[in-house]
Amino acid sequence: xxxxxxxxxxxHQQAHQQALAVLRLEGDGAISLxxxxxxxxxxxxxxxxxxxxxxxxxxxLAIGGFAALRQQLLSVEQHTPRAALIGIGLAYVAFAxxxxxxxxxxxxxxxxxxxxxxxxxxxxxxxxxxxxxxIARGQRAGYLKPAPLALMxxxxxxxVHGLSQLTIDGHLPNAxxxxxxxxxxxxxxxxxxxxxxxxxTDNNEDTP
Amino acid sequence: xxxxxxxxxxxHQQAHQQALAVLRLEGDGAISLxxxxxxxxxxxxxxxxxxxxxxxxxxxLAIGGFAALRQQLLSVEQHTPRAALIGIGLAYVAFAxxxxxxxxxxxxxxxxxxxxxxxxxxxxxxxxxxxxxxIARGQRAGYLKPAPLALMxxxxxxxVHGLSQLTIDGHLPNAxxxxxxxxxxxxxxxxxxxxxxxxxTDNNEDTP
DNA sequence: TGCCAATGTTAACACCGTTAACTTTAAGCA
DNA sequence: TGCTTAAAGTTAACGGTGTTAACATTGGCA
Numbered sequence: 317x318x319x320x321x322x323x324x325x326x327x328h329q330q331a332h333q334q335a336l337a338v339l340r341l342e343g344d345g346a347i348s349l350x351x352x353x354x355x356x357x358x359x360x361x362x363x364x365x366x367x368x369x370x371x372x373x374x375x376x377l378a379i380g381g382f383a384a385l386r387q388q389l390l391s392v393e394q395h396t397p398r399a400a401l402i403g404i405g406l407a408y409v410a411f412a413x414x415x416x417x418x419x420x421x422x423x424x425x426x427x428x429x430x431x432x433x434x435x436x437x438x439x440x441x442x443x444x445x446x447x448x449x450x451i452a453r454g455q456r457a458g459y460l461k462p463a464p465l466a467l468m469x470x471x472x473x474x475x476v477h478g479l480s481q482l483t484i485d486g487h488l489p490n491a492x493x494x495x496x497x498x499x500x501x502x503x504x505x506x507x508x509x510x511x512x513x514x515x516x517t518d519n520n521e522d523t524p
Numbered sequence: 525x526x527x528x529x530x531x532x533x534x535x536h537q538q539a540h541q542q543a544l545a546v547l548r549l550e551g552d553g554a555i556s557l558x559x560x561x562x563x564x565x566x567x568x569x570x571x572x573x574x575x576x577x578x579x580x581x582x583x584x585l586a587i588g589g590f591a592a593l594r595q596q597l598l599s600v601e602q603h604t605p606r607a608a609l610i611g612i613g614l615a616y617v618a619f620a621x622x623x624x625x626x627x628x629x630x631x632x633x634x635x636x637x638x639x640x641x642x643x644x645x646x647x648x649x650x651x652x653x654x655x656x657x658x659i660a661r662g663q664r665a666g667y668l669k670p671a672p673l674a675l676m677x678x679x680x681x682x683x684v685h686g687l688s689q690l691t692i693d694g695h696l697p698n699a700x701x702x703x704x705x706x707x708x709x710x711x712x713x714x715x716x717x718x719x720x721x722x723x724x725t726d727n728n729e730d731t732p
Numbered sequence: 733t734g735c736c737a738a739t740g741t742t743a744a745c746a747c748c749g750t751t752a753a754c755t756t757t758a759a760g761c762a
Numbered sequence: 763t764g765c766t767t768a769a770a771g772t773t774a775a776c777g778g779t780g781t782t783a784a785c786a787t788t789g790g791c792a
Contacts, residue, residue, distance in 0.1 A: 343634050344634065345634055345635075417634075420633055420634050423689065423693065423695075424634070425628055425689070425692060425693035426551045426552065426553055426625075426628050426632070427553075430693060430694035430695075431694075440695065441697065444695075444697070458719060459718065459719065460717050460718065460719060461717060461718070461719045462719070463708075463712065463717075464708075467705065467708045467709065467712065468712065468717060470687070470690070470696055470705060470709060471683070471708075471709045471712045471713065471717070472717075473686065473690065473695075473696070474682075474683050474684075474686035474687040474690055474709060475679070475682050475683050475686055475713075476682075476686070477686040477689065477690060478681070478682035478683055478684070478685040478686025478687070478689070479678070479682040479686070481631065481633070481685065481686070481689060482678070482681065482682055482685060484633060485631065485633035485638060486633075486638035486639075487631075487638075487648065487652075487681075488678055488681070489649065489652070497675065497678060500671075500672075500675045500679075501675065501678060501679045501682060504671065504675065504676070504679045504713075505679065505683075505712075505713055505716070505717055506716060506717050506718050507716045507718060508713070508714060508715045508716025508717075508718075509668055509669060509671075509676060509679070509680075509713055509714050509716075510667065510668065510669070510714050510715060510716075511666060511667065511668060511669045511670070
């Protein structure tokens with residue numbers, strides 16, 4: 317079952333890989349089913365045996381992206397609550413910076429409407445949950461405030477997602493040093509932005 | 525200079541408005557020069573007398589968006605530093621929620637590459653500066669920590685931008701109450717996420 | 733072995749952005 | 763006032779897209 321021109325058996329996977337390559341180089345807007353089919357050496361309508369839509373191909377790429385992001389977040393060492401939180405933040409931003417076009421596709425909104433691809437939403441939740449679990453652990457350890465979990469998770473996610481998007485797209489003037497920036501930002505969230513000039517004022521603690 | 529079919533004198537503005545209407549209803553992906561020309565009652569190539577590109581039309585829409593965002597941020601009352609900061613955060617998210625498709629276009633990244641439209645970058649800076657100035661005032665008033673201004677601005681912008689994007693696109697599970705969410709998130713950034721159980725522990729202060 | 737479902741094929745439709753070549757009109761100057 | 767010129771419109775055409783219909787081939791199973 318191999319290469320008789322018909323039924324070469326690997327079309328789905330090959331189209332996926334080809335589309336991923338184009339995505340990485342030129343962004344999702346440059347993904348064309350006809351071009352992909354030609355490069356694989358197959359007619360364009362053949363792709364419709366494996367993907368109902370161009371959009372479903374993109375959704376599959378995004379699903380893979382969320383799975384990769386989840387793995388990257390899971391691989392962060394959770395030694396102390398603080399190290400786990402900062403590590404997750406850095407890992408998140410690092411992922412976005414290493415795969416900017418894929419990240420943009422995952423959170424495009426315009427390209428992949430939210431309710432349309434259940435497996436996509438599920439994959440997004442999978443990554444989301446890693447972040448949420450880490451925060452919950454930080455709360456149980458007494459390191460984080462006992463604020464509502466949904467609130468704290470939304471805050472953390474908004475921060476890392478916003479930073480990812482802004483750095484990827486080249487906003488953020490004076491974005492000199494990026495790694496320090498990400499670490500400084502997460503620290504700022506943890507310790508707060510308000511100056512407590514009352515008495516104690518022991519800024520920059522490093523270990524809980 | 526009016527309506528002889530030729531030279532109806534208002535093509536530029538009319539195309540802008542028509543494109544904006546389509547953008548609001550269906551997103552930037554649905555903006556088609558041919559369709560716009562037809563609805564205005566003009567041939568498609570006529571648009572190229574007023575826009576060098578489809579992309580330049582989109583850039584013009586985004587520029588208008590940044591100007592509107594800037595105005596909305598400027599209209600926030602700056603009574604106390606805290607009120608100014610929270611007010612700006614709420615206004616920012618409110619703008620994104622009131623114009624989701626426009627906001628997505630402004631920060632698309634994939635649609636409008638960063639260095640290609642100088643006036644666009646300038647308009648973005650205009651909105652950015654309002655946020656930065658507010659933070660600088662908060663620092664001068666002694667309300668905010670004297671951390672590097674670029675760091676604090678990047679943090680604040682990341683937070684409000686991330687929250688905007690996530691709520692617009694329907695991520696954030698359990699996103700029950702949005703206004704409280706935005707306010708809670710900005711407060712959390714101001715006061716920090718760490719529980720200070722050592723001694724002082726005066727959480728939830730409301731005035732500096 | 734013969735049939736059927738899976739998986740390919742070509743042809744075609746209706747769009748799209750964009751350019752070339754041409755035409756009409758408004759405006760300014762002799 | 764009339765002529766010229768540049769601005770602003772026109773049609774025709776090129777190459778590209780996603781997608782569907784109708785048809786062809788093939789591998790696997792009864």
